[in-house]
Amino acid sequence: MTLLDIFPSLRTGMPSRLDPAVWPRDTHYDGDGRITLGGVALADIADQYGTATYVLDEEEVRTRCRAYRRAFPEAEIIYAGKALMIKAIAEWVTQEGLSVDVCSAGELAVALAAGVDPARIVMHGNGKSFDELDAAVRAGVGRIVVDSLTEITLLSALATEPQRVLVRLSPGIDVHGHPAVRTGVLDQKFGFPLGSDAANEAVARILRQPNLRLVGFHCHLGSQIHDPDHYGEAVRRMVAEMAHVRQDHGVILTELDLGGGHAVAYRGGDAEMNIAELADIIEDALDAACARHHFPRPVIALEPGRAIVARAGVTLYRVLSIKHIDGGHTYVTVDGGMGDNSRVALYGARYEVVVANRHPTGPQMTATVAGRYCEAGDILAADIRLPADLRPGEVLAVPCTGAYHHSLASAYNSVGRPPIIAVRGGRCRELIRRETTADLMAREVE
Incomplete structure (x- = not known):
């Protein structure tokens, strides 16, 4: 049990650890410790629209x-x-x-x-x-x-x-x-x-x-x-x-x-x-x-x-598994990857990754966030700091993903491209819907 669990009111006074250089200006933690963008909790967007999902301020x-x-x-x-x-x-x-x-x-x-x-x-x-x-x-x-x-x-x-x-x-x-x-x-x-x-x-x-x-x-x-x-x-x-x-x-x-x-x-x-x-x-x-x-x-x-x-965009993923390799890395696998962000593989781009559904305050671990696609090079972020108690089902957010992510996205492994959700003034709306398996199959000619 943490001090925040004992005294929940302290959450409202928690300093933001979100770097203003890479996050949209209207990004902060709410009273429950969740990251909000444009007045909307990112965890709520993940629940409503699924993941992976692009969010645009x-x-x-x-x-x-x-x-x-x-x-x-x-x-x-x-x-x-x-x-x-x-x-x-x-x-x-x-x-x-x-x-x-x-x-x-x-x-x-x-x-x-x-x-x-x-x-x-x-x-x-x-x-x-x-x-x-x-x-x-x-x-x-x-x-x-x-x-x-x-x-x-x-x-x-x-x-x-x-x-x-x-x-x-x-x-x-x-x-x-x-x-x-x-x-x-x-x-x-x-x-x-x-x-x-x-x-x-x-x-x-x-x-x-x-x-x-x-x-x-x-x-x-x-x-x-x-x-x-x-x-x-x-x-x-x-x-x-x-x-x-x-x-x-x-x-x-x-x-x-x-x-x-x-x-x-x-x-x-x-x-x-x-x-x-x-x-x-x-x-x-x-x-x-x-x-x-x-x-x-x-x-x-x-x-x-x-x-x-670029800075207007944040991509949301849900943790699928956490794998500790003896003498090696800790891999956090998420439900997205190079299909929605190919810039890491193409250009060696590097990103920050944070937990969006809570404000972690305890010990951290060094981890590599891996994508779900069948390529060894499908890595979203290497050697980053994440909560040691990270669990499957939690939501991760990657900032500064508004440019060249949707544009370069593919349907590799026949996984549909993510939706784009706009936020402003406490409201969200769908701009681009998720690409479905039916969409992909519609191109097949009998």
Whole structure:
């Protein structure tokens, strides 16, 4: 028996041990020691909707949209839909004044179904098919980011009215980190190397097409970038290239899209992007570059995705078993894993894990949280601290799972993908229902 069992009133005075760097702002322990998000106990959500389940704090998403608009009042903020593209998110971010970028016909369909103004949609992707480009043109999307010479040919055949386009350039900036997220280097699959013959040819071809309007350049440096100086360097290089286009073709490009990739903290102590500092550095670099090249100031666009939705998300799991290996690890197996969070296997991502249905105060153990899928590498978190008296049936919560979890989720082992439950003001509602075995079987052809 603990002191809290003897004096339950002490629970209300318990300090929160939830790191504000990785949890939504409206997260705390209630009087019963349970974690609540948006005024709703996570354990209640687990009971009502089952597990594994994604929980999304609507107010956190909206607050982060507002923070970007405050930091960049003259820039266009474009939500990067690949982080999490569902109708509710598209509605929330556009209500907060953001545009939306999509990179497939499916994401475009979601945005349109959510009522997003097509003029505020940007179409991305390094492998856009004829059908996808056709869908984008027919929908009247505001801009299409050209990623290859082939796309120019296709667009010139599809566009019957002037279509605004951007050319994606690789500025040759290495932000280091995992190879899978370094997209600003010259030798990679996206865009055209800055200053290359291919980039020059892309510009020239677009300018020759009567129904294509080249309005600017686009670049993306990578993901999880916490040093804002990289963006200052990107501004300098991209404005210099815009000046070359003016010199060579007599055309002034008016838009510069710097992409996203702003880092968020997944665990306490992780570095993250300071957007106020980023705004200052971009502003200074833009002033200096435009003055140096006597070039009129372009409209800046930024594409945060992870930075908008990552910290708004929490994933819930129920403990299935606890296994102590003599001379080895303690494995806590849960009812989810790499099917709903593939980032650990793909990128070596690391997460915090806490008990959601009670506030543990006793001894702890070092444990590895393992997934339910039939892969030895299906590990959600290694060597973390959990209560020594953890029991099957308890609910675990993993913070900062709003970005790239639902987007990358699979039906591996024929396990359906989790639902998404939104919370706000003490209420919860289902945004995406759980994928069932019947859903999976419906694709079978007799």
